[in-house]
Structure formats: C-alpha cells, structure tokens
Amino acid sequence: MTAMTQAKDSELILKLQAGNLEALGDLYDQHQRLVHRTALVITGDREAASDLLQDVFLRLFRFANKIDPTRPIEPWLYRMTTNLAYDWVKRQNRWPRSLDDLIDWLAMPGKNYPDDAAEKNDEWEQVQRAVSSLPMPQRVVIVLYYLNDLSLQEIAEILDVPVGTVKSRLHYGRLALKRKLGLGQGMLPDLNYDRP
Amino acid sequence: MDIYVRQALKNWTVNNPAPASGRARLMLVASVTPQESAFAEIGEKQKTPFSLISPIDQAMQIYSLPWVWVAHVALTPIRRVT
Numbered sequence: 552m553t554a555m556t557q558a559k560d561s562e563l564i565l566k567l568q569a570g571n572l573e574a575l576g577d578l579y580d581q582h583q584r585l586v587h588r589t590a591l592v593i594t595g596d597r598e599a600a601s602d603l604l605q606d607v608f609l610r611l612f613r614f615a616n617k618i619d620p621t622r623p624i625e626p627w628l629y630r631m632t633t634n635l636a637y638d639w640v641k642r643q644n645r646w647p648r649s650l651d652d653l654i655d656w657l658a659m660p661g662k663n664y665p666d667d668a669a670e671k672n673d674e675w676e677q678v679q680r681a682v683s684s685l686p687m688p689q690r691v692v693i694v695l696y697y698l699n700d701l702s703l704q705e706i707a708e709i710l711d712v713p714v715g716t717v718k719s720r721l722h723y724g725r726l727a728l729k730r731k732l733g734l735g736q737g738m739l740p741d742l743n744y745d746r747p
Numbered sequence: 748m749d750i751y752v753r754q755a756l757k758n759w760t761v762n763n764p765a766p767a768s769g770r771a772r773l774m775l776v777a778s779v780t781p782q783e784s785a786f787a788e789i790g791e792k793q794k795t796p797f798s799l800i801s802p803i804d805q806a807m808q809i810y811s812l813p814w815v816w817v818a819h820v821a822l823t824p825i826r827r828v829t
Contacts, residue, residue, distance in 0.1 A: 575777055579770050588760035601766055605773055612777045672762060678755035697753045698760065725748070734748055 557623055564620040567612065575612050578624070585625065585699065586632050592694045593636040595683030603639065607631045629709045633691050640687055681731040689724035692717055
C-alpha cells in the first residue's frame with residue numbers, strides 16, 4: 552500500500568466516522584476486490600462471498616468509530632473477512648454434506664461455472680476446490696499467503712497467532728494441497744518464505 | 748507448485764468478480780443502518796428494566812462459586828437442631 556493510498560484511506564475513514572455514506576462507497580470501490588476474492592476462496596461459494604462482502608463493509612460503517620484512521624485499513628478488512636467466512640463455513644458444516652450437495656444440484660447445476668466450462672477454468676476451479684476442502688485454519692493461511700501475497704508476519708498479525716503457527720499451518724496446508732491435486736513429490740520443493 | 752497454486756487462485760477469482768450492483772446495495776442498506784455511536788446515544792437515553800437484573804445476576808454468580816460455599820459452611824455457627 553502506498554503512502555498516498557494510506558492517506559486517502561485515513562481521510563475516508565475520518566469522513567466515515569462522521570457518518571458520510573459517500574466515504575463508505577469510496578472505501579468499497581478501493582478494497583472490495585480484496586475482500587471478495589478472500590471470501591470467495593475461503594467459502595468456495597459465490598453467493599456467500601457477495602453476502603460477506605456486504606457484511607464486511609456494513610460492519611466497517613457501523614463500527615467506524617473503533618477504527619484507528621492512522622493505521623492501514625487492510626489488516627482490519629482481512630481479519631473481519633476471515634472471521635465472517637469462518638462463521639459461515641461453521642454454519643454450513645452443520646448441514647449434512649450430501650443434503651447440501653443435493654440442494655445445490657437441484658437449484659442450479661454447475662452454478663460455480665460463470666463461463667462455458669473452459670478447460671483452463673476447470674483447472675483453476677480444481678485448485679480452488681482443493682483449497683476450499685482444507686481444514687479452516689490451513690485454508691485461511693493458504694488464501695492469505697497465495698492469493699493475497701501477504702508475508703507470514705502479516706498473516707500472524709491478522710490472525711493473532713504466532714508466526715510459527717502460521718508456518719506450520721502453511722506447511723500442512725501445502726502437503727494436503729499436493730495430495731488433493733495429485734502433484735508429484737518433485738513439484739513440492741522446500742518453501743522459500745520470502746515474498747516473491 | 749507454489750506458482751501454479753498462486754496463479755490458479757488469482758485467475759479463478761478474476762473470473763468470478765463481485766456483482767456490479769454491490770456498491771448500490773451496500774449504500775442502500777447502510778443508509779438505514781445506524782452506526783454504533785448512535786446506539787450508544789440511544790442506550791444512554793433509554794435505561795431498560797434489564798439493567799436492574801444485572802446486579803442480581805452478579806450476586807448469584809458470586810454465590811455459586813465453590814470457595815464461597817466453603818466459606819459459608821465454615822463460618823456458619825453450629826447450633827443444636829433440637
């Protein structure tokens with residue numbers, strides 16, 4: 552995040568604290584992609600991601616007075632998104648999986664395919680499905696690390712856990728992903744934890 | 748594998764963008780949603796009867812602690828029942 556973006560966000564948060572709705576709209580335009588894509592991969596459900604996107608920004612509006620305008624807004628958005636996505640997944644898991652699948656199938660078969668099933672998109676979808684099937688703690692770390700390019704330190708601060716815990720979740724998440732994607736041993740070199 | 752997973756996730760999310768009506772929907776809902784600071788003001792103005800229950804609840808919670816029971820039994824003078 553550049554200093555200019557940070558200054559703009561601070562200004563918008565101050566306006567938001569004064570109840571300015573336009574400032575909320577501007578913050579939405581600025582950060583909606585970050586929130587939506589994070590929610591989308593964690594939940595694996597487009598409708599849920601859209602609802603979570605709304606929920607995160609509504610909470611930003613409601614609790615604006617608790618946000619420190621001198622600090623970057625992104626960690627707050629990540630934390631809120633992952634917490635709400637976590638709750639959503641927990642609620643979903645209460646339903647028997649087979650019943651859930653049946654409802655999906657009855658409602659709209661293949662609803663997660665936005666375009667005609669292009670081969671490449673299928674491949675990406677397969678990776679997304681593999682990530683969405685990981686246990687939540689690993690899934691959240693994988694999403695923040697791979698999708699949002701955050702460092703281990705940043706992830707640790709967002710999730711409020713030690714860096715060692717993040718490293719361990721990332722390690723086991725990668726192993727599980729490799730197994731689910733059917734990748735060979737040669738495709739899983741030791742991870743270089745520095746950002747690309 | 749890292750590059751493959753990173754690229755696949757990013758491409759998949761790019762192909763599944765947020766609905767274009769998202770901003771309008773947000774503004775509509777936010778316009779009828781009070782901010783938390785407004786709740787605090789409302790709370791100050793209206794003291795509900797539930798605020799009376801709280802001290803009773805607290806007293807019951809303290810009395811249910813085991814060490815309070817031990818102290819109660821230990822300090823109660825033993826008297827003849829008959």
